[in-house]
Amino acid sequence: MVGTGTPVRRLSSPMRMASRLFEGRTVRAAGGGPIWIAYVSTIGVRPGTAGTRAGHAAAPYTVVGVQVLQNAPLAPLTTLRLGGPARRLVTATTDDEVVAAVREADAAGEPLLLLGGGSNLVIGDAGFDGTVLRIATRGFELDGTRLELAAGEVWADVVARTVASGLAGVEFLAGIPGSAGATPVQNVGAYGQEVAETITEVVAYDRQAGETVVLTNAECAFSYRHSRFKADPNRYVVLRVRFALEDAAGQSSPVKYAEVARTLGVAAGERVDLATAAGTVLELRAGKGMVLDPEDHDTWSAGSFFTNPVLTAEQYAAFTARLDGLTAPAFPAPDGRTKTSAAWLIDKAGFTKGYGTGRATLSTKHTLALTNRGSASTEDLLALAREVRDGVRAAFGVELVNEPVMVGVAL
Numbered sequence: 001m002v003g004t005g006t007p008v009r010r011l012s013s014p015m016r017m018a019s020r021l022f023e024g025r026t027v028r029a030a031g032g033g034p035i036w037i038a039y040v041s042t043i044g045v046r047p048g049t050a051g052t053r054a055g056h057a058a059a060p061y062t063v064v065g066v067q068v069l070q071n072a073p074l075a076p077l078t079t080l081r082l083g084g085p086a087r088r089l090v091t092a093t094t095d096d097e098v099v100a101a102v103r104e105a106d107a108a109g110e111p112l113l114l115l116g117g118g119s120n121l122v123i124g125d126a127g128f129d130g131t132v133l134r135i136a137t138r139g140f141e142l143d144g145t146r147l148e149l150a151a152g153e154v155w156a157d158v159v160a161r162t163v164a165s166g167l168a169g170v171e172f173l174a175g176i177p178g179s180a181g182a183t184p185v186q187n188v189g190a191y192g193q194e195v196a197e198t199i200t201e202v203v204a205y206d207r208q209a210g211e212t213v214v215l216t217n218a219e220c221a222f223s224y225r226h227s228r229f230k231a232d233p234n235r236y237v238v239l240r241v242r243f244a245l246e247d248a249a250g251q252s253s254p255v256k257y258a259e260v261a262r263t264l265g266v267a268a269g270e271r272v273d274l275a276t277a278a279g280t281v282l283e284l285r286a287g288k289g290m291v292l293d294p295e296d297h298d299t300w301s302a303g304s305f306f307t308n309p310v311l312t313a314e315q316y317a318a319f320t321a322r323l324d325g326l327t328a329p330a331f332p333a334p335d336g337r338t339k340t341s342a343a344w345l346i347d348k349a350g351f352t353k354g355y356g357t358g359r360a361t362l363s364t365k366h367t368l369a370l371t372n373r374g375s376a377s378t379e380d381l382l383a384l385a386r387e388v389r390d391g392v393r394a395a396f397g398v399e400l401v402n403e404p405v406m407v408g409v410a411l
C-alpha cells in the first residue's frame with residue numbers, strides 16, 4: 001500500500017536531504033488517488049495504518065519522523081470523513097518537530113491548521129490551502145497522582161490507563177475521541193466532568209512570542225466548551241498537558257450527572273468503583289453513537305454539532321414564554337444564566353433522530369450528532385446544519401452555535 005525507501009540516518013538538515021532521497025515517491029491513500037511525498041526525514045513512512053486505535057479517525061499513513069505530503073486528502077483524518085485535501089500535510093512526532101514546523105510555516109506566512117484526531121473539525125470541500133500540521137507526539141508520564149501527556153496521545157487510551165492505574169479525575173470522559181492536546185482547547189467535558197477540573201498546566205508554543213510557555217489552569221481561562229486556546233486559535237500550539245488526578249482508593253470522583261447516577265443506582269455525590277464508572281459511561285455513550293465505530297455511520301460525526309445554549313435571564317424568559325406548555329431542561333450556569341439542552345430543542349423543533357433523507361442526516365441514536373452516511377460532502381452536512389439551526393430559531397427564538405471548528409466554511 002505504501003512505498004518506502006531504505007532507512008537513512010537522521011541528518012543535520014533532514015528535510016532538505018531526505019527531500020532528495022524520497023521526493024517523488026508515491027503513497028496510495030486509502031480510498032483515494034496517489035499523493036506525492038515532498039520530503040521526508042528518516043525513513044518517513046512504512047506500510048500499515050496509523051491512528052486506528054479507539055479515539056482517532058483511521059489514517060491511511062504510518063509515520064516515523066517528520067513526514068511532509070502534498071495534496072494530501074484530509075477526509076480520512078477526520079471522524080466525519082469530510083473535507084478536501086491539504087496543500088501540504090506535515091506529521092510531527094516530537095515536540096521539537098512540532099515547534100520547527102510551526103516556526104517554518106509562520107516564517108513563510110503560510111496558513112497553518114493544527115490537527116489532532118480530527119474529531120472536532122468540519123473541513124470545507126475545497127480543503128486547506130496551506131500547511132496542516134498533524135500532531136502525533138507520544139508521552140504518558142505518571143508520577144504519583146501527577147500526569148503529563150504529550151499532545152498527540154489518544155485521549156480515550158489515556159482515560160483507560162488512568163482508570164487502570166486506580167486514579168480518579170477523568171473517568172467520566174471515557175470514550176471521547178481525539179488527542180490529549182485538544183482537550184484544553186474546548187475544555188472537553190461529558191457526564192458531569194470536564195478537563196478544567198484536573199488540568200494544572202498546559203505547555204504550549206506561543207506563536208506570537210515565538211517561545212514555549214507554561215500556562216496555569218487560571219491562565220487557560222476555561223469555561224463551558226471554551227478556553228483561551230479556542231478564543232485565540234492562531235496563537236497557541238499545545239505541546240503537553242499536565243493533570244492532578246486523585247487517588248481515591250480505586251473509587252471514582254463523586255457522580256454528578258443524573259443519568260449516570262440513575263444507571264449506576266446511586267445518589268448524586270456518591271463515589272463508585274472507577275472501572276464501573278468508566279464502563280457505564282462507555283455504555284451510555286455507545287447507545288448514543290458517541291463512541292467511534294468505523295462500521296456505524298451514526299459515529300461518522302464530530303460528536304455534538306451544537307453547544308448547549310447558555311441564556312441570559314432575559315433570553316431565558318423570552319424562551320420559556322414560547323414553550324407552550326412544554327418544560328425544557330434547565331441547568332444553572334455562571335452569572336445568573338441558564339443552560340438548556342440543544343438536543344431537546346432540536347427534537348422539539350421537529351428534527352427527530354435520523355432526520356434527513358440525504359447523504360448527511362441526524363444520527364439515528366442522538367439528535368445532536370450530524371452524520372455522514374458514507375458519501376456526503378461538507379456542503380451536504382452544512383445544509384443540514386443550517387436547516388436545523390434555522391428551524392430551532394424559528395420554533396424557540398434560540399440561536400444554536402456550532403461546537404466543531406469550521407475550516408474554510410461557515411454555518
Ligand SMILES: Cc1cc2nc3c(=O)[nH]c(=O)nc-3n(C[C@H](O)[C@H](O)[C@H](O)COP(=O)(O)OP(=O)(O)OC[C@H]3O[C@@H](n4cnc5c(N)ncnc54)[C@H](O)[C@@H]3O)c2cc1C
Nearest residue numbers: 114116117118119120178179181182188189190238302303
Ligand atoms: C463521536 C464523538 C463524540 C464526542 N464526544 C465529545 C464529548 O463528549 N465531549 C466533548 O467535549 N467533545 C466531544 N467530541 C468532540 C471531540 O472529540 C473533542 O473536541 C476532542 O478534544 C477533539 O480532539 P481532536 O484531537 O480530534 O481535535 P481536532 O478535531 O483535530 O481539532 C480540534 C481543534 O483543536 C485544535 N487543536 C488540535 N490539537 C491542538 C493542539 N495540540 N494545540 C492547539 N490546538 C489544537 C485544532 O486546530 C482545531 O481547532 C466528540 C467527537 C466525536 C466524533
